[in-house]
Amino acid sequence: MTDHETTAQATPGEQAPDRRAPRLGDVTTTTVVHRSTRRPTAWWQHAVVLQVRGEADLAGLEALTAEISHVARLGADAIEVHCPGLDPGTEPARGVVEAFVRRAHQRGIKVLVALAGTDAPPQTDAAAWHLARCTAWLHRGIDGIDLISATRPVPPLGPHSHAGIELGALHALIAEHGEDVILTGGGTARDRAALAAHLHEDWLHVTRDDRLVVTPWRPQALRAAITDAYTLRDPVGAPAGWTLATAALSAPAEWGDLDAAALERRHDAAAALMLALPGTAYLHLGEAVGLRQAGDVAAAVRATAAAVAAQKGRADSRFERYRRxxxxxxELRLGTGPVGWIDAPAGTLAFLNREVLVLVNLGVEAVVVPAEREILHASADLPAPVGGEATVPPDTTVWLAMS
Structure with missing residues (x-):
C-alpha cells in the first residue's frame, strides 16, 4: 500500500452469508493518520522488547543467561531487566552481568536496563548515583537505559533534573556509546499534557504509554487513542511506544468486568492489535505463554522456559501464535508501515498497514469476512469457513492479506 488513499474491491459475485451478521464491506476506504518510514530505520524504532518485571538479582540474571534461548525463539529484538541492587562494576556482579550481555548478544538480542532515579539508596545524591550506575552498565556493553516512568509535572522542567535523573548528563553519556545505544522511558496517556511535554522536552528515543489499556474497548475510543499517539509523536520524529503492562497482570478497569478466560482472550486480541501497529512494542516475560510474571525473577524465568518447552511446536499453542x-x-515490515483507518462493520476497528488489513472485533457478535481473503494471523482459533464465508468471533484480531 502507498501512503495515498486506497480502495480495495471484494471479489464480484460473492453470495451473502446465510445469517444476518456484521460483514466486512465490499469497498473499504482509508484515512491515513501515520505515514510509512521511507528512510533507513534504527533497530529501536520498530523493536519488540521483552520486559522482565520485578527486581532481578544475580540469581535472576543467571537464570536469564541460562534460558535466553526462549527469548530468541519467541523473536523479540531486546530484553529489558531492572537491577537496582546490582553494581555491575564490582564482583561478583561484573562477571554475571558480562555473561548475560554476551549470551544475549550471541543470540542477536539487545539488552536494556531499567534504572529509575528513585532506585538510589536513602541519603544518597540520587542524580549522581543514577549517572554512576548508568555509566557502569554501559561499560558492560548494554544497548540502552530505560528510565521506567518518566512522566513529570507540567509545565516541563527542562532537560536538567527530575525524579533524581540528570537528563542532560545522561544524554551526553548515551551519545558517547554510539548511535545504536538508546535512552527510553514510559508515561501515561491519562495525562496527555504531561506526556506531550515529556515528548517535546526530554528527547528519549522511545517513550511508551499505556493508552491501549486505559482506553475503553470500543472502536471509536481506540481509533482516537491510536491516532493521538501518532499526532503527538510524528511531529518530533519519535516512534510510538506500545505496552499492555496493566492487562498483563489484571483486567484494566476500562475493559469492564471480565473473568479469567475473557481477559485472556481480550488481552491476546489487544496484543495482536499492538503488534500490527508501527512503532516499538513491549511485551512482558511470560505474556506469550499465558503466565503473569510476579515475584522472584529467577523462578519466573524458569517457569516461562518450562512453558515455552511445553508449547513450542504446537501450532495451536499461545506461544506459537505469538511467535508467528x-x-x-x-517479515511484513509492519513496525515501520503506515496506518490508514478503514470504514468497517459496526463494533469493529480496521486499518491498513502496508499490504495487511487488520480487523479487531470489539463487538458482541461474529463478523463475516470473505473466505478467499487470506488470513495471515489471528489472536485466537477461528471457526472453519462455512458457505464461502469465514467468521471472526468477538474479542479477536485478524490480519488479512490485501494481495
Whole structure:
C-alpha cells in the first residue's frame, strides 16, 4: 500500500452469508493518520522488547543467561531487566552481568536496563548515583537505559533534573556509546499534557504509554487513542511506544468486568492489535505463554522456559501464535508501515498497514469476512469457513492479506 488513499474491491459475485451478521464491506476506504518510514530505520524504532518485571538479582540474571534461548525463539529484538541492587562494576556482579550481555548478544538480542532515579539508596545524591550506575552498565556493553516512568509535572522542567535523573548528563553519556545505544522511558496517556511535554522536552528515543489499556474497548475510543499517539509523536520524529503492562497482570478497569478466560482472550486480541501497529512494542516475560510474571525473577524465568518447552511446536499453542505474530511483523515490515483507518462493520476497528488489513472485533457478535481473503494471523482459533464465508468471533484480531 502507498501512503495515498486506497480502495480495495471484494471479489464480484460473492453470495451473502446465510445469517444476518456484521460483514466486512465490499469497498473499504482509508484515512491515513501515520505515514510509512521511507528512510533507513534504527533497530529501536520498530523493536519488540521483552520486559522482565520485578527486581532481578544475580540469581535472576543467571537464570536469564541460562534460558535466553526462549527469548530468541519467541523473536523479540531486546530484553529489558531492572537491577537496582546490582553494581555491575564490582564482583561478583561484573562477571554475571558480562555473561548475560554476551549470551544475549550471541543470540542477536539487545539488552536494556531499567534504572529509575528513585532506585538510589536513602541519603544518597540520587542524580549522581543514577549517572554512576548508568555509566557502569554501559561499560558492560548494554544497548540502552530505560528510565521506567518518566512522566513529570507540567509545565516541563527542562532537560536538567527530575525524579533524581540528570537528563542532560545522561544524554551526553548515551551519545558517547554510539548511535545504536538508546535512552527510553514510559508515561501515561491519562495525562496527555504531561506526556506531550515529556515528548517535546526530554528527547528519549522511545517513550511508551499505556493508552491501549486505559482506553475503553470500543472502536471509536481506540481509533482516537491510536491516532493521538501518532499526532503527538510524528511531529518530533519519535516512534510510538506500545505496552499492555496493566492487562498483563489484571483486567484494566476500562475493559469492564471480565473473568479469567475473557481477559485472556481480550488481552491476546489487544496484543495482536499492538503488534500490527508501527512503532516499538513491549511485551512482558511470560505474556506469550499465558503466565503473569510476579515475584522472584529467577523462578519466573524458569517457569516461562518450562512453558515455552511445553508449547513450542504446537501450532495451536499461545506461544506459537505469538511467535508467528512477531515473525510476520518483521517479515511484513509492519513496525515501520503506515496506518490508514478503514470504514468497517459496526463494533469493529480496521486499518491498513502496508499490504495487511487488520480487523479487531470489539463487538458482541461474529463478523463475516470473505473466505478467499487470506488470513495471515489471528489472536485466537477461528471457526472453519462455512458457505464461502469465514467468521471472526468477538474479542479477536485478524490480519488479512490485501494481495
Amino acid at each position: 505474530g512477531l515473525r510476520l511483523r518483521d
